[in-house]
Amino acid sequence: MIVNHEEFRTYVQSRGAALLRVANQLTGNPSDAEDLLQTALARTYLAWDRIRDRSSLDGYVRRAMVNINISWWRRRKLEEYPSEEIPDIPVQQDARHRYDELEQALDRLPARQRTAIVLRYYEDMTEPEIARTLGISVGTVKSSVSRGMAKLRGDLVVPDARKRVN
The missing domain is CATH 1.10.1740.10 (RNA polymerase sigma factor, region 2, helix turn helix motif)
Structure with a gap:
């Protein structure tokens, strides 16, 4: 070599x-x-x-x-275990907190959706480039990005909107 x-x-x-x-x-x-x-x-x-x-x-x-x-x-083995109590999470309004929320929301996405979104929006790759990189079809890239973004939008709700009850 x-x-x-x-x-x-x-x-x-x-x-x-x-x-x-x-x-x-x-x-x-x-x-x-x-x-x-x-x-x-x-x-x-x-x-x-x-x-x-x-x-x-x-x-x-x-x-x-x-x-x-x-x-x-x-x-990887299971590193998180179910709990009887869910801890209260304080609401913070700073930019770093929003960035952390985005990171956590990305972590909750399935692997293919997260990878497609990262390559599309963080690396600014085109859909055909992502398809070649991941070895999947362009249609699969489009649906993965679309579904992932829909989940992110649902996950990243403005804190005040969570309190509203209609």
Whole structure:
């Protein structure tokens, strides 16, 4: 295996931050995102000499992250347990709280919907690009994004609207 170390290093330096954002959206946890990206880049490094089209590197790494993340989900044991009492959650109006709500709402989506939304709106990929990256049809991408956005809209209701009873 002959790998151009400098070319790989340059790629990681130039695209690392953007790829880390995708990894963070896929995992919802910064430390898991770093592990996911590192694992995907290690696999990319091992396949570096087989990747002929350097313009498709981002897609290769994103696809690797999706596949690795799915493998991790399958291995993960139940980490949350049912409880008799639901804790009260204070309502906060600051921007960080809204961002956290969005992150939590994304975490509640099924994997395909979350991945499609992250690639569409965070990575600004087109539907055909997402379809190629995930190995699914454009129609499946459209329905996944549409259903996911509908769930997000229902999940992210303005706090005052939750109190109204008609």
